[in-house]
Amino acid sequence: MALFSLNFESRFLRSNTSVNVIVPDLPRDREPSEFYANEQGLPVLWLLHGTFGDHSDWVRKTNIERYAAERSLVVVMPAALNSNYSNWSKAMMGFDMYDFLTEELMPMVYNWLPVSEAREDNFIAGLSMGGRGAIKFAVNQPDRFAAAAILSAAPMDFSLLTEDYLNDPSDLFAVRLRGMVDNAGGLDAFRASEENVWRVIDERVTTGDLPRLLFATGTDDDFVYPNLVAFRSHAEEIGLEAEYWTPEGLGHEWALWDMAIQRALDFFDLPHRGANPF
Numbered sequence: 001m002a003l004f005s006l007n008f009e010s011r012f013l014r015s016n017t018s019v020n021v022i023v024p025d026l027p028r029d030r031e032p033s034e035f036y037a038n039e040q041g042l043p044v045l046w047l048l049h050g051t052f053g054d055h056s057d058w059v060r061k062t063n064i065e066r067y068a069a070e071r072s073l074v075v076v077m078p079a080a081l082n083s084n085y086s087n088w089s090k091a092m093m094g095f096d097m098y099d100f101l102t103e104e105l106m107p108m109v110y111n112w113l114p115v116s117e118a119r120e121d122n123f124i125a126g127l128s129m130g131g132r133g134a135i136k137f138a139v140n141q142p143d144r145f146a147a148a149a150i151l152s153a154a155p156m157d158f159s160l161l162t163e164d165y166l167n168d169p170s171d172l173f174a175v176r177l178r179g180m181v182d183n184a185g186g187l188d189a190f191r192a193s194e195e196n197v198w199r200v201i202d203e204r205v206t207t208g209d210l211p212r213l214l215f216a217t218g219t220d221d222d223f224v225y226p227n228l229v230a231f232r233s234h235a236e237e238i239g240l241e242a243e244y245w246t247p248e249g250l251g252h253e254w255a256l257w258d259m260a261i262q263r264a265l266d267f268f269d270l271p272h273r274g275a276n277p278f
Contacts, residue, residue: 001022001023001024001025001065001066001068001069002022002023002024002025003020003021003022003059003065004020004021004023005018005019005020005021005055006018006019006020006021006108010100010104011104012094012096012097012099012100012103012104013094013095013096013097013100014092014093014094014095015093015095017078017079017100018054018055018078018079019055019076019077019078019079019105020055020056020058020059020076020077021074021075021076021077021109021113022059022064022065022068022069022073022074022075022077023042023074023113023114024042024068024069024072024073024074025069040114040115041114041115041116041118041121042072042073042074042113042114042115042116042121043071043072043073043074043115043116043121043122043123043268043270044073044074044075044076044109044113044115044116044121044122044123045068045073045074045075045076045123045124045125045265045268046076046078046101046106046122046123046124046125046134046137046145047064047075047076047077047124047125047126047130047261048077048078048080048085048124048125048126048127048129048130048131048133048134049077049079049080049126049127049129049130050126050127050128050129050130050131050152051082051128051129052082053129053130054079054080054081055077055078055079056077057077058075058077058261059077061254061257061258062254062257062258062261063258064261067261067262067265070272070273071265071270071271071272071273072271072273073265073270074109074113074114074115076105076109078100078101078105080097080129080130080133081095081097082129082176083095083097084097084129084132084133084176084180085097085098085101085126085129085130085132085133085136085137086098086180086183086195087099087183088179088183089183090183091183098136098137098194101137102137102141102144106144119143119144119145119146120146121146122144122145122146123145123146123147123148123149123264123268123270124137124138124145124148124149125148125149125150125151125261125264126149126150126151126153127151127152127153127257127260128151128152128153128224128252129153130151130153131150131151131152131153131154132150132153132197134148134149134150134153135148135150135153135155135197135213136194136195136197138210138211138213139197139200139201139204139210139211140194140197140200142204142209142210142211143209145211146211146212146268147211147212147213147214147267147268148211148212148213148214149214149216149260149261149263149264149267149268150213150214150215150216151216151217151256151257151260151261151264152216152217152218152221152224152252152256152257152260153217153224154215154217154224154227154228154230154231155197155198155201155227155231156198156227156231157198157230157234158190158191158195158196158198158199159191159198159199161177161181161187161191163187165177166178166181166187173223180195198231198234201235201238201240202238205238205239205240206239210240212242212243212267213240213242213243214242214243214244214245214263214264214267215228215231215232215242215243215244215245216244216245216246216256216260216263216264217245217246218246218247218248218249218250218251218252218253218256219246219247219248219249219250220248220249220250220251221250221251221252222251223252224252225246228244228246232244243267245260245263247259
């Protein structure tokens with residue numbers, strides 16, 4: 001595989017940003033002039049990092065490069081700070097991460113790299129904060145993605161969200177939610193926005209246009225696993241079909257995420273082509 005970094009000024013982030021990209025190597029039975037000139041229409045995985053992470057996490061802490069090589073898959077990994085993949089128009093000069101991915105990064109990748117723009121060839125996945133981002137993009141823009149893998153994250157019923165919880169400075173998740181609620185213009189506006197994935201799923205579950213969904217969370221993940229149990233019960237009530245993988249003895253950790261991303265690639269039905277021999 002080839003790994004390269006894009007560093008550029010973003011219109012939506014109002015700053016320089018970094019994106020890591022994995023692209024397939026030249027097969028040893030192909031001529032370079034023919035391979036690199038070919039419009040290949042490769043499948044692409046938009047892979048999102050978690051809180052306190054960046055665009056390098058997946059490459060440094062998993063074998064995603066090898067897994068992608070075995071499937072001739074392009075993997076795009078943006079840096080998102082701690083944005084929750086949300087629009088923060090009032091932060092600094094503005095940091096609109098939600099719009100950046102779909103309105104800037106996707107057009108760049110589709111036009112500069114040999115990837116397919118077709119829904120059936122596009123997939124999204126992420127861990128923790130990135131899992132929340134993945135499900136948010138998947139259900140709000142279902143025409144873009146064939147499937148999504150949500151690792152160590154689960155939708156929450158924001159109708160139960162209270163001001164008392166949001167004002168707890170000792171809870172980092174509450175602190176971020178407080179900022180997101182204020183950014184949206186208040187709790188009612190927040191519940192009506194794309195951030196409320198629980199509501200969006202409720203509204204779209206009968207339309208048949210939602211991507212296929214995989215949820216992967218370890219049973220020892222004390223924060224996320226109870227939320228996943230609650231969401232899974234709700235999903236069954238509303239008739240949402242999804243796949244769940246909940247390995248015992250694993251928590252919020254890279255040991256799970258390395259296994260989960262392999263399971264996700266199988267879930268996406270990406271052909272396993274093998275790697276170049278030595």
